[in-house]
Amino acid sequence: MNRAIPWWRLILRLSLWSGLLLGSWMLCLLLLQALFGRQLERLQTVQLGRELALSIRLTELTLERYPPILINELTGLQLAVIIRPPRPTRTRGERDSRITGLQRELCARLSHCPLLVPARRSGTSDQVWIELISPLEPVWLRAELPTVRAWPPEPTLLMVGLAGAVIITGVVYLLVEVERPLRGLERALSRVGEGSDPPAVPARGAPEVQRITSRFNAMVVRLAANRRERATMLAGIAHDLRAPITRLQFRLSMPSLDASEKERCSRDLDALERITDQFLLYAEGGENEALVTCPLDQWLAEVVAGYSPDQLELNLEPVNAPVRPVALGRAVSNLINNAFTYGTPPIVVRLRKDGVQLRIEVWDQGKGMSADQWDRALQPFQRLDEARGEQGHCGLGLAIVNHVVERHGGTLQFQQADGSVGPSPGRFCAALCIPLDSSGRGMFKKSKHQ
Structure with missing residues (x-):
């Protein structure tokens, strides 16, 4: 009979497995960020280079007829008429590498190779100045640099990390809640096959494994009871048949049997038949x-x-x-x-x-x-x-x-x-x-x- 698991133990187990799932998710996100962060940054740089190349071509064509202020109002681009944009006091190597990569993309897509200068940071994003070809005055385009978010990660990384965490938690669950209890059940079953009576196996692990374990324990108890009954039955047969058989052997050894002795032999035979019938009835059931x-x-x-x-x-x-x-x-x-x-x-x-x-x-x-x-x-x-x-x-x-x-x-x-x-x-x-x-x-x- 299965005993109900205390509520506090259920809450504790649920908390442990939830904590394992959350920890696995965080670990997967860190690994994915370290493995694929640079790859995502490069893909974002390629995408930004494609978009900026088109914007630069159109803006340079428009600057031949319209002033930069009007283009700002019409397109929303951040154009500035300056000889040389101011550089930030300190630049990070990470941003310089992104600027270099963006410049390579622009040089590959444009007929000329524009000059890129780091811009002062605006809010949480890094920006860059891009020099445009203008017939009348120096014009610079300000654009944001692609960044791989540390937190929250990209949605793709979140989903892939969650899938990995579910797989890791599932494997650990199978090892702890299914495989280990089944291994103990297998050892107990091997002892039953060898003819010994193993102690009751603790009902642990998943609910399905606990039900199997409980039924196994009930089977072991029943087998032990059957063995005891069988031993008792064999002992009872030997004890109960010994007396009438001994009497019959003694009387049959006598040279002559009178009517009273024959009647006694008949009663002993009836007793033997009655005992045998009772054993057969009990064995069949x-x-x-x-x-x-x-x-x-x-x-x-x-x-x-x-x-x-x-x-x-x-x-x-x-x-x-x-x-x-x-x-x-x-x-x-x-x-x-x-x-x-x-x-x-x-x-x-x-x-x-x-x-x-x-x-x-x-x-x-x-x-x-x-x-x-x-x-x-x-x-x-x-x-x-x-x-x-x-x-x-x-x-x-x-x-x-x-x-x-x-x-x-x-x-x-x-x-x-x-x-x-x-x-x-x-x-x-x-x-x-x-x-x-x-x-x-x-x-x-x-x-x-x-």
């Missing part, structure tokens, strides 16, 4: 039988048809439900036989619907078992009366019933009649409680007692 929807009142009447009407009474309500009829019939027969053997007739078999479940109750008039023996009675090979082993009983009767009802998704309950819930048809009851909406496939629940 109805797991391979398909569910069949049938009227349970008619089916139950057929199951108890072999018992004497004077010793067994029926109290049945009409109920239709999907059951495994053969396995469930054996379970009901086991309860009835136990009631006849260890209880007091008459036996009352009652079928009724109780909310969302149906109840098949077997009542007898005996004192039954005390409440502190109920859990022990459901365990295989547990005899509440040690003398029963001499009569072909191996302690599997109620274990078989519990095994079958668990396969139906239900529980086996015991009840002592105390008059608190109205009149009862007997003093002690063993009841099969099966959900009406259960498929009965792979559902295991602990037994409940009223």
Whole structure:
């Protein structure tokens, strides 16, 4: 059963992965800025050189007819009539390299190579003066230099950096939340394959991996329980068959057998057959039988048809439900036989619907078992009366019933009649409680007692 993760742990994990994503994004942006910043600057310089070359050609043609002031008003270009523009007191090598690159572009696109002079910085952008060819007076064009923004980076770099951060975070997530827990699960699975019982694997990592781990732990617990039951069953077989076999060997070794000895041998053979049948019933448990929807009142009447009407009474309500009829019939027969053997007739078999479940109750008039023996009675090979082993009983009767009802998704309950819930048809009851909406496939629940 999966335990809910505390809210603070969910918030902590979300914060850690969000921080990893943000840190990866920043790292990718720094790397992209360092790798492709110069390339973007060169592309911007080429684009600016193409635009300025066209503007310079048109402006030089216009200066042959119109004064620079009018051209400023009409085009918005920053033209200045000066002999030599003032240079800034200090220039940066970075700006000088951009001016040199822009000059190369202009020289390649124009018929002449214009002179470029750094201009004083205006706001946050670097600017440059470009000398124009004018027939009357010296004219200079002021233009902005391309710059690669340090922050915020270019939109292209932002998107590429985000994609890289998502990939990095996804890889780390797969390594930490999926691969590492699966590696631990693989080691535990290899130990199961070697025949050992590994400790429970902690449910860590992604929710899907946690669900797989929880189901693996449940499987390991079930396998360990099956191994214990198998060992107990083998020990029980050896113990329960030893006594009748020894008696049979002794009697058969006698030179002559009278009628009483033959009767004893026959009883021992019956005991052996009964013990073998109980082992087979417990080992099978109805797991391979398909569910069949049938009227349970008619089916139950057929199951108890072999018992004497004077010793067994029926109290049945009409109920239709999907059951495994053969396995469930054996379970009901086991309860009835136990009631006849260890209880007091008459036996009352009652079928009724109780909310969302149906109840098949077997009542007898005996004192039954005390409440502190109920859990022990459901365990295989547990005899509440040690003398029963001499009569072909191996302690599997109620274990078989519990095994079958668990396969139906239900529980086996015991009840002592105390008059608190109205009149009862007997003093002690063993009841099969099966959900009406259960498929009965792979559902295991602990037994409940009223």
